[in-house]
Amino acid sequence: xxxxxxxxxxxxxxxxxxxxxxxxxxxxxxxxxxxxxxxxxxxxxxxxxxxxxxxxxxxxxxxxxxxxxxxxxxxxxxxxxxxxxxxxxxxxxxxxxxxxxxxxxxxxxxxxxxxxxxxxxxxxxxxxxxxxxxxxxxxxxxxxxxxxxxxxxxxxxxxxxxxxxxxxxxxxxxxxxxxxxxxxxxxxxxxxxxxxxxxxxxxxxxxxxxxxxxxxxxxxxxxxxxxxxxxxxxxxxxxxxxxxxxxxxxxxxxxxxxxxxxxxxxxxxxxxxxxxxxxxxxxxxxxxxxxxxxxxxxxxxxxxxxxxxxxxxxxxxxxxxxxxxxxxxxxxxxxxxxxxxxxxxxxxxxxxxxxxxxxxxxxxxxxxxxxxxxxxxxxxxxxxxxxxxxxxxxxxxxxxxxxxx
Ligand code: PLP
Numbered sequence: 001x002x003x004x005x006x007x008x009x010x011x012x013x014x015x016x017x018x019x020x021x022x023x024x025x026x027x028x029x030x031x032x033x034x035x036x037x038x039x040x041x042x043x044x045x046x047x048x049x050x051x052x053x054x055x056x057x058x059x060x061x062x063x064x065x066x067x068x069x070x071x072x073x074x075x076x077x078x079x080x081x082x083x084x085x086x087x088x089x090x091x092x093x094x095x096x097x098x099x100x101x102x103x104x105x106x107x108x109x110x111x112x113x114x115x116x117x118x119x120x121x122x123x124x125x126x127x128x129x130x131x132x133x134x135x136x137x138x139x140x141x142x143x144x145x146x147x148x149x150x151x152x153x154x155x156x157x158x159x160x161x162x163x164x165x166x167x168x169x170x171x172x173x174x175x176x177x178x179x180x181x182x183x184x185x186x187x188x189x190x191x192x193x194x195x196x197x198x199x200x201x202x203x204x205x206x207x208x209x210x211x212x213x214x215x216x217x218x219x220x221x222x223x224x225x226x227x228x229x230x231x232x233x234x235x236x237x238x239x240x241x242x243x244x245x246x247x248x249x250x251x252x253x254x255x256x257x258x259x260x261x262x263x264x265x266x267x268x269x270x271x272x273x274x275x276x277x278x279x280x281x282x283x284x285x286x287x288x289x290x291x292x293x294x295x296x297x298x299x300x301x302x303x304x305x306x307x308x309x310x311x312x313x314x315x316x317x318x319x320x321x322x323x324x325x326x327x328x329x330x331x332x333x334x335x336x337x338x339x340x341x342x343x344x345x346x347x348x349x350x351x352x353x354x355x356x357x358x359x360x361x362x363x364x365x366x367x368x369x370x371x372x373x374x375x376x377x378x379x380x381x382x383x384x385x386x387x388x389x390x391x392x393x394x395x396x397x398x399x400x401x402x403x404x405x
Contacts, residue, residue, distance in 0.1 A: 018330045019330055020330045020331075020332065021330060021331050021332065021376045021379050021380060022332045022369070022371075022372075022376075023285075023331065023332060023333050023366045023367060023368060023372065023376065023380060024332045024333055024334050024365075024367055025215075025308060025367040025368055025369035025372070026164050026165075026167075026192060026215070026308070026309060026334075026365060026367035027334055027367075028214045028215070028220060029214060029215060029216065029217045029369045029370070029371075030217065030369065030371055031217060031218065031219050031258065032217040032261075032262065032265060032370065032371075034261060034265060035217055035218055035219075035258045035261045035262050035265070036258075038257055038258065038260075038261035039219070039254040039255075039257050039258040039261070042060065042063065042253045042254040042257050043254055046059050046060055046063070046253075047060075048060040048061075049250055050063075050064050050250070050251045050253055051240065051242065051250070060251075060253045063253060063256075063257050063260075064084075064251055064253060064256050064257070065079065066257075066260060067084075067256045067257050067259060067260025067261070067263075068082045068084070068256075068260070069260075070260040070261070070263040070264040070267075071211070071224050071259060071260060071263045072226075073263070073264075073267055074194065074195070074199065074211075074263040074264075074266060074267050075190070075194070075199045075200070075201050075209060075211070075226055076199065076200035076201050076202055076203075077201045077202075077226050077228075078229065080229070080244070081226050081227055081228060081229055082224050082225075082226060083224065083225045083226075083227055083243045083244075083246045083247050084222065084223075084224050084243060084247065084251060084252070084256050084259070085222075085223045085224060085225055085247060086221055086222065086223065086252070087212050087213065087214070087220070087221060087222060087223040088113070088115060088189065088191035088210050088211065088212030088215070088223050089115040089223075090223065090225075090236070091189075091191075091210035091211065091212070091223050091224060091225035092113070092115040092116050092119060092158075092187075092189055092210050093115065093119045093236060094225055094233065094235070094236050094246075094247065095156075095158075095187045095208040095210070095225055095227070095233060096116065096119040096120060096123065096156065096158060096187070097119065097123070097234070097236055098233030098234045098235065098236065098246075099155060099156050099185055099187075099208075099231075099233055099234075100123055100128055100155050100156055101128075101155075102126055102127035102128060103127060103128070103153065104128050104129070104153055104154075104155035104156070105128070105129040105130075105131070105151045105153045105154040105155060106120055106123065106128060106129070106130045106131070106154070106155060106156045106157075106158065107130075107131045107133065107146060107149045107150070107154060107156070107157045107158070107159075108120050108130065108131070108132055108133070108157070108158045108159065109132065109133050109134075109135060109141050109159050109160070109170075110132050110133065110134055110135060110348070110352040111135050111139055111141075111160070111163055111348070111349045111352050111353075112158065112159070112160050112189065113160065113164055113189060113191070115189070116158050116160070116189055117132075117348075120132075120158070129151075129153070131149045133145045133146065133149060134352065135352055135353060136353075137353055137354050138168060138300050138301065138302055138303035138353070139163060139166050139168045139299075139300050139303065139349065139352070139353045140168065140170065140171070140303050141159060141170055141171070141175075143171050143174040143175050143178055146159070146175050146178050146179075147178050147182075150178075150182050150184065154182065154184050155184065155185060156184065156185045156186075156187060157175060157178075157179050157184055157185070157186045157187070158186075158187040158188070158189070159172065159175050159186075159188060160188060160189040160190075160191075160192070161188045161189065161190040161192070161193035161199070161204075161209075162190070162192040162193035162196065162197070162305075162306045162309075163192065163300075163349060164191070164192045164349075165299075165311055165347055165349045165350065165365055166299050166300035166303075166305065166309065166311045166349065166350075166353075166365075167192070167300065167305040167306040167308065167309025167310070167311070167367070168300040168303040168304070168305050169193065169197065169303070169304040169305060169306060170188075172188050172204050172206070173203055173204055173205065175188075176203075176204045176205025176206055177205060179205065179206075179207075180205050185207040185208065185231065186204075186205065186206045186207055186208075187206060187207065187208040187209070187210070188204060188206050188208075188209050188210075189209075189210045190209045190210060190211055191210055191211060191212040191215055191223075192215060192306060192309075193306060194211040194212075194215065194216055194263075194266070195215070195216035195217075195262070195263070195266030195269070195270070196275060196278075196306040196307055196308055197270075197275065197306055197307070198270055201226055201228070206226075206228070207227070207228040207231045208225060208226060208227050208228065208231065208233075209225070209226040210223065210224075210225055210226075211223055211224050211225075211226075213255060213258060213259040213262060216259075216262045216263065216266050217262045217265065217266075217369070217370055218255070218258040218259040218261070218262035218263075219254075219255055219258050221252065221255055222252055222255030222256060222258065222259045223259070224259065227246065233246060235247060235248060237249055265370075269370070274370075275307045276307070278307040278308050278368055278372070279307035279308075281368060281372060281374065281377050282307060282308060282309070282310055282366075282368055284377055284381075285310065285366060285368075285377045285380055285381065286298060286310045286312070286366075288377075288381040289312060289381065289384050289385065290312075292381075292384075292385035293314060293384070293385050293388050293389075295314070295315040295316065295398075296312055296313060296314045296315065296388070297312065297313055298310060298311065298312055299311040299312065299313055299350060299353065299355065299363055300353070307368075308367050308368040308369065308372075309365065309366070309367045309368075310365075310366050311350075311363055311364070311365045311366075312363065312364055312366070313355065313359045313360075313362050313363040314362050314363075314364065314388050315358070315359060315362055315398075316362070316392055316395045316397045316398030317362050317388060317391045317392055317395055317398070318361060318362065318391075319335035319361050319362050319363055319364055320335055320344060320361075321391055322335070322362075322364060322387060322388065322391055323335045323364065325387045325390070325391060326383060326384070326387055329383050329387065330379075330383075331379065331380055331383050331384075333364050333365060333366050333367075334364070334365050334367075335361075335363065335364055335365070344361070346360035346361050347360050347363070350363055366380070
């Protein structure tokens with residue numbers, strides 16, 4: 001083994017011995033022990049192909065259908081309206097590519113996940129007209145803009161339920177009413193809303209809704225698309241007649257079982273009011289940081305949000321540097337920027353809200369999960385202000401402001 005590789009491994013090993021706090025649950029969540037226990041038999045003795053008619057296949061078919069019931073119960077639809085996919089990205093692509101054809105018009109927003117934005121961009125290259133609507137300073141879309149953007153050939157409106165970076169909830173019920181009145185299909189990407197807020201597809205009035213397993217404590221690589229009965233979508237894949245011919249491919253049985261169990265646990269949590277406890281922890285973290293750090297503010301302040309997310313701009317510092325400095329102290333959070341074409345680009349969501357490039361680059365997302373406890377928030381409150389202060393000491397722009405009369 002080369003010296004550099006050995007050194008890197010030593011660092012990772014030393015790092016993994018440290019007590020670590022994970023506040024990046026919008027990126028992914030740990031699989032809950034109950035979810036893992038439910039999945040375990042499907043890696044071993046219950047290995048059948050759910051399409052086989054013998055005993056082994058019957059067992060796994062039953063498990064897939066029980067999971068379908070649980071996912072349907074989480075969002076208030078019929079089991080037959082759930083299509084299992086490989087995740088949120090596939091669910092988004094399936095509905096967009098499956099509904100829209102050359103010559104159609106699609107309405108979406110500037111703060112969608114790239115799974116929606118880039119799927120729409122691809123369609124645009126194939127002769128589909130796409131309207132990308134702006135948002136206000138809190139990252140909220142104005143439903144009247146949706147109404148005004150409608151055209152005779154509008155086929156689909158795709159607006160997310162909760163944003164992955166700010167947690168801000170869009171007025172999806174109002175958009176659903178507009179879509180219903182116009183006879184247009186409405187899809188909402190609920191990947192960051194599922195399990196965090198109550199979802200009822202009938203109240204939303206949507207024709208399709210995406211969810212992803214790994215954002216609700218199921219494993220990565222599984223998700224689901226709700227497709228309202230009577231809504232015809234073309235499949236992305238051709239092959240077997242799985243998922244009522246809407247998604248060909250042998251089912252990922254352990255993943256689907258995990259998603260079903262996670263949906264069941266999420267629903268129980270919402271029924272118990274766990275979301276309010278999580279919002280209280282998130283608010284304590286946010287209040288505590290803002291009380292100790294000057295020239296900082298919440299992105300999306302004043303808008304309705306999911307209970308687990310806060311996104312804060314810490315002016316005069318580089319968000320990447322702050323994420324790395326916090327990681328070295330054992331706190332995992334993420335920045336509002338992504339590496340694109342080798343350069344660090346400010347987040348399209350934060351810039352669409354009107355943040356300056358510097359502010360977007362200086363923003364951090366804190367996202368809680370079911371495993372987050374009060375002590376994690378205490379530790380974060382100890383670490384964040386002192387780390388921001390240390391980085392600001394090195395920041396020329398902060399020193400200029402601090403020294404000015
Ligand atoms: N949509 C949103 C809002 C997301 O946050 C994500 C993942 O971050 C996705 C879609 C993609 O989901 P997946 O990672 O399951 O493909």
